[in-house]
Amino acid sequence: MALFENEVRKQLTEILNEMKDDVKLVYFTQQIECPMCREASMFVNEISSLSEKLSQKTYNFVTDKTVAEEYGVDKIPAIVILDKDGTDLGIKYYGVPGGYEINSFLGTVLEVSGHGEEIPDEILNEIKSVKNKIDIKVFVSLACPHCPGAVSTSHRLALENENIRAEMIDSNTFPYLAQRYNVTGVPKIIINEKYELTGAHPINSFLEIMKKIEQEQ
Amino acid sequence: MEFKLSAASFVSEKNFLPLDQSALYDVFIIGGGPAGLTAAVYCMRKGLSTGIVVKSLGGQVADTSDVENYMGYRHISGVDLVEKFREQVHQFPIGYDEGAEVVSFSEGKIKKVVFSDGRSFSCKALIIASGKSWRRLGVPGEDRLTGRGVAFCTVCDAPLFAGKNVVVVGGGNSGVESAIDLAPLASKVTVIQNLSELTADTVLVKKLNSFNNVEFIYNSIVEEILGEDIVSGVKLRDLGTGRVSEIATEGVFVEIGLDPNSRFVPPSLELNRFGEIPVDCNCRTSLTGVFAAGDVTTVAYKQIIIAGGEGAKAALAAWDYLLKLNEEE
Numbered sequence: 001m002a003l004f005e006n007e008v009r010k011q012l013t014e015i016l017n018e019m020k021d022d023v024k025l026v027y028f029t030q031q032i033e034c035p036m037c038r039e040a041s042m043f044v045n046e047i048s049s050l051s052e053k054l055s056q057k058t059y060n061f062v063t064d065k066t067v068a069e070e071y072g073v074d075k076i077p078a079i080v081i082l083d084k085d086g087t088d089l090g091i092k093y094y095g096v097p098g099g100y101e102i103n104s105f106l107g108t109v110l111e112v113s114g115h116g117e118e119i120p121d122e123i124l125n126e127i128k129s130v131k132n133k134i135d136i137k138v139f140v141s142l143a144c145p146h147c148p149g150a151v152s153t154s155h156r157l158a159l160e161n162e163n164i165r166a167e168m169i170d171s172n173t174f175p176y177l178a179q180r181y182n183v184t185g186v187p188k189i190i191i192n193e194k195y196e197l198t199g200a201h202p203i204n205s206f207l208e209i210m211k212k213i214e215q216e217q
Numbered sequence: 218m219e220f221k222l223s224a225a226s227f228v229s230e231k232n233f234l235p236l237d238q239s240a241l242y243d244v245f246i247i248g249g250g251p252a253g254l255t256a257a258v259y260c261m262r263k264g265l266s267t268g269i270v271v272k273s274l275g276g277q278v279a280d281t282s283d284v285e286n287y288m289g290y291r292h293i294s295g296v297d298l299v300e301k302f303r304e305q306v307h308q309f310p311i312g313y314d315e316g317a318e319v320v321s322f323s324e325g326k327i328k329k330v331v332f333s334d335g336r337s338f339s340c341k342a343l344i345i346a347s348g349k350s351w352r353r354l355g356v357p358g359e360d361r362l363t364g365r366g367v368a369f370c371t372v373c374d375a376p377l378f379a380g381k382n383v384v385v386v387g388g389g390n391s392g393v394e395s396a397i398d399l400a401p402l403a404s405k406v407t408v409i410q411n412l413s414e415l416t417a418d419t420v421l422v423k424k425l426n427s428f429n430n431v432e433f434i435y436n437s438i439v440e441e442i443l444g445e446d447i448v449s450g451v452k453l454r455d456l457g458t459g460r461v462s463e464i465a466t467e468g469v470f471v472e473i474g475l476d477p478n479s480r481f482v483p484p485s486l487e488l489n490r491f492g493e494i495p496v497d498c499n500c501r502t503s504l505t506g507v508f509a510a511g512d513v514t515t516v517a518y519k520q521i522i523i524a525g526g527e528g529a530k531a532a533l534a535a536w537d538y539l540l541k542l543n544e545e546e
Binding site: 003004008011012014015018039043096098099100102103106107110117118119120122123141143144145146147149153171172178182183184185186188196198199200201202203204207 | 218219220221222223224226227228231235236272273279280295296314316317318333334336363364365366367368369370372373374376377378446447448467468
């Protein structure tokens, strides 16, 4: 049985039609000991079949270990989003982008394809001027309507500056991580393992933390 | 697996522009709930140059699972209704910003609205439609442990408390709804109410009573939320006996109603004791050229359709104000 119902498939096709450049999904999975990998595989296969501009390459997390390391993938299911030149932008999904998260996934794919919403120049300049290595983890639950906003914002930051990397982590797929980071409310945003934001935040809140990180250096 | 796709947000017409710091807007709208978005549509249809800042699109509507009393839709989800509002606004070349927060504005013939990121925008008329947000307890431990066991959005966070012992503070509609969402997942739910009974609608209370893992503590208030890195318990005071006790819990859901988002207004703008903005029948506030609409105002009955209607009224009142202003010049 297909993951996307006909109506959803039709809408997804229409949305992906807006893509400008090609986008490539690099997907890491394995056959055993990964309860969500079956749905994730269906997701990656089905969504990439809906647009000629969206392709996918599947790797086995165990046998293709070196590739996983190259992309910094340390758990599965993982989807890495690359631009038309195959550049790793530091944008990842850990878990299936289901529920509300389908919206952040489509938004990110469109933005990576060059169909993004404009950011005011003054804010864009601030993003571009971040010089430190920034690692953003956004913990979500798929039933959370505020979460895609936090994921989109962090992915946009990663897209605009190569020093910034951002990943979505589904708390229900990775409960041990949710526990390790004390996630009891989503979205929960962890920046460089040290700073935390809970709830939906404007780009500005992310930038303020990045400024703090710069001052610490 | 379910996909909650907001298809229209990707394919609908988008003609809005980034807000322009060098422009003098006829009208500037603060807020992106039903009041602010309706005001935006009315202003644009009147041909006014308009800017709008939306902190959280849809406001409380985006947090509402089902809407069954907004005319034209027998049933629609909150998220879908917000999507339709957004689509209707984005068809216009309106100055639009999402995510930023307003920290202050100055009064006068030209008003200046200042954002927390330092940007500022000028306008002739201002419409405040900043709505309400969840009221906090204001007790020790609450801020420190928010996101570490203290939660405000049950639909978002309930799954993270599966098999755990949780407390819901508040016995009104939002508290009881929250307990209903938690009961099937949590091992035990304790509802703490400051009165001697629940004040939620009968249908909700009946539904909550159908679970056998829910307990109630009446006439009590939370004095402190306990825990080092994560919540471990709450300290309660019995309002009758004055006795203080502690109960162990891993989660605290605060559902004690709403507070108006009016902290950014200047002291010269009159507020009532709840922090709401008093308005007259034409949505006028105590400051000339400053209008207000929706849940942030004193207007009774906080409903989507009422907020929408007030937003329309505020826009038309601003239009009238600008007409007279132009005649004077």
